[in-house]
Amino acid sequence: MNRIFNFCAGPAALPTAVLERAGAELADWHGKGMSIMEMSHRSKEFVGVAEKAEQDLRDLMLIPDNYKVLFMQGGASSQFAMVPMNLLRGKSTADYINTGQWSSKAIKEAKSFCTVNVVASTEGNNFTSAPSQAELKLNPDAAYVHYTPNETIGGVEFDYIPDTGDVPLVADYSSSILSEKIDVSKFGLIYAGAQKNIGPAGLCVVIVREDLLGDVVAGTPTMFDYKVAADNASMYNTPPTYSWYLAGLVFAWLKEQGGVEGMAEINKRKADRLYSFIDANDFYANPVAKNNRSRMNVPFTLADDALDTVFLEESEQAGLMNLAGYRSVGGMRASIYNAVPEEGVDALIAFMADFAKRHG
Amino acid sequence: MNRIFNFCAGPAALPTAVLERAGAELADWHGKGMSIMEMSHRSKEFVGVAEKAEQDLRDLMLIPDNYKVLFMQGGASSQFAMVPMNLLRGKSTADYINTGQWSSKAIKEAKSFCTVNVVASTEGNNFTSAPSQAELKLNPDAAYVHYTPNETIGGVEFDYIPDTGDVPLVADYSSSILSEKIDVSKFGLIYAGAQKNIGPAGLCVVIVREDLLGDVVAGTPTMFDYKVAADNASMYNTPPTYSWYLAGLVFAWLKEQGGVEGMAEINKRKADRLYSFIDANDFYANPVAKNNRSRMNVPFTLADDALDTVFLEESEQAGLMNLAGYRSVGGMRASIYNAVPEEGVDALIAFMADFAKRHG
Structure with missing residues (x-):
């Protein structure tokens, strides 16, 4: 499947x-x-x-x-x-x-x-x-x-x-x-x-x-x-x-999966990895105070918002779906709820790194 | 299946x-x-x-x-x-x-x-x-x-x-x-x-x-x-x-299925067949005025309500499910909505006839 x-x-x-x-x-x-x-x-x-x-x-x-x-x-x-x-x-x-x-x-x-x-x-x-x-x-x-x-x-x-x-x-x-x-x-x-x-x-x-x-x-x-x-x-x-x-x-x-405690560990790893990547890469930014960053919904912007459409098209082609930000907000948003596996976050980060390299 | x-x-x-x-x-x-x-x-x-x-x-x-x-x-x-x-x-x-x-x-x-x-x-x-x-x-x-x-x-x-x-x-x-x-x-x-x-x-x-x-x-x-x-x-x-x-x-x-007109014909056949059987068989009864009998929900009683439990058990064994009447009403009820095929009604009538013969 x-x-x-x-x-x-x-x-x-x-x-x-x-x-x-x-x-x-x-x-x-x-x-x-x-x-x-x-x-x-x-x-x-x-x-x-x-x-x-x-x-x-x-x-x-x-x-x-x-x-x-x-x-x-x-x-x-x-x-x-x-x-x-x-x-x-x-x-x-x-x-x-x-x-x-x-x-x-x-x-x-x-x-x-x-x-x-x-x-x-x-x-x-x-x-x-x-x-x-x-x-x-x-x-x-x-x-x-x-x-x-x-x-x-x-x-x-x-x-x-x-x-x-x-x-x-x-x-x-x-x-x-x-x-x-x-x-x-x-x-x-x-x-x-x-x-x-x-x-x-x-x-x-x-x-x-x-x-x-x-x-x-x-x-x-x-x-x-x-x-x-x-x-x-x-x-x-x-x-x-x-x-x-x-x-x-x-x-x-x-x-x-180990209950809520097990999921919490996985969720923390997923969020830490994604925010760390965003913070370390000048091409991406997240505006939220570090102690209030959501472990579930990660909004981020590209250095050049003219590239938003290209980012969404290419990410879809890579099998990374629904990364558009909320309709009234724009930018990107990755929602990484319990059902999104760690491999999904890893694949997203790899794509983002590659995209920044090609377009940054 | x-x-x-x-x-x-x-x-x-x-x-x-x-x-x-x-x-x-x-x-x-x-x-x-x-x-x-x-x-x-x-x-x-x-x-x-x-x-x-x-x-x-x-x-x-x-x-x-x-x-x-x-x-x-x-x-x-x-x-x-x-x-x-x-x-x-x-x-x-x-x-x-x-x-x-x-x-x-x-x-x-x-x-x-x-x-x-x-x-x-x-x-x-x-x-x-x-x-x-x-x-x-x-x-x-x-x-x-x-x-x-x-x-x-x-x-x-x-x-x-x-x-x-x-x-x-x-x-x-x-x-x-x-x-x-x-x-x-x-x-x-x-x-x-x-x-x-x-x-x-x-x-x-x-x-x-x-x-x-x-x-x-x-x-x-x-x-x-x-x-x-x-x-x-x-x-x-x-x-x-x-x-x-x-x-x-x-x-x-x-x-x-021929739209609502097609379903209406099938529904009429299903209801007519079931009510005709009930009216023709002294063991079963439906109390509703003939011109107001529902084509969708057919309540009926047995001549002896002490047999209700047996009727429900045997009908389930025959693959005819959920014939119990509403919890506050009792008796039986066959709901014969669009998705219940004519064969289902035929099987119900055959079972009811056999049950009446054995217990009536």
């Missing part, structure tokens, strides 16, 4: 082993004579798949027992509304940290539901860093504090988990969940669109502390109520069963 | 040809070296898949140009909220027809947003019929009229499209879309969860008349605004790309 290296920011590369297994059993799952996607979500077969996926995720992330894991729809963009609708709980303000395009979108949506206090923003340096703990002007009366641990577009990652005291911390972990070990107990709620490090688009994982469930704002759709999802084991209505199944295959694969 | 006959109400059977093709190209789509689910939703490859799916659906249903087709998430249960949030447009009441469990759920959700007038209900006969046009007590000031053309659980189907004059007609077509030709121009909005006649769970198709877009109620999440979805070609955020692709394969398959 022909398989290239895919640096897409999302929907992103999935492990080849997962895709091969999914393809082989697509039309006849485990000899049952039907696809897993043709089975009732309430069948013992699918419930088994669903429960194993949740348990594997709990094992991988060491999720404490007082947290619910929800398998929802609508992507992180739906969470931007669900978070205030569920977590305001009678309060009228929430704190948000602004580190780029995704936190800005979360802020904009939250403003429909409450007063948003932007307690730190790195807009002044064009979102090329994350604020330090000391820079956060937190409000003790906020319903929660929201931040984006990894900004997919700017390639900016927090190198610490904010301490918000008794105020629940909410994190959009879409682009870095499962890439390293985190202490879930420090969070009130974590959410992550699946299409980067979990599985296919159309699934969104929510991990929420039980005591935060219930008491939504008036006019919240039933489907946006975390408590309804939790009380029904994410099956209030038909969940996205095939995406859930695929996420389960990815979780099982992650366990085989 | 081992393939059985699957009578599940949803997630439901998909065409074997579609599943075989999807399996074969899962890890390497059209020689591109990656899965379609690993591609950016903004890539020319996926946009091509998405646009072809929409065009094929437009061709199949003869959707007029002044209707938008949206590929959304969250199932019909999300539509229960989206419909009032989008279509009230300054009005405060909506008309609902109650013909069973799904219309009841739609009514319950709508009550969070407006005054609901139930303009007809068949609860009095335990939801075993649909009201006639003359029985609808429509309000000319209603923002819209909502009904459920086919009730999946009760197996009750309207044999006409209600005439609501200038008031937009809204239909939850989840379980009968694409099963016969309908005149889309009679509707303001049609929605359908995919997992019965379209594709896998996690996708919901919405067909909406353009002049109804815009002007949502305050506090509507951006992701629940049809106009945002329409203005962004269903890509305001990452759509459920793999489900959209599979829906496209189903639409292409439907065209090969």
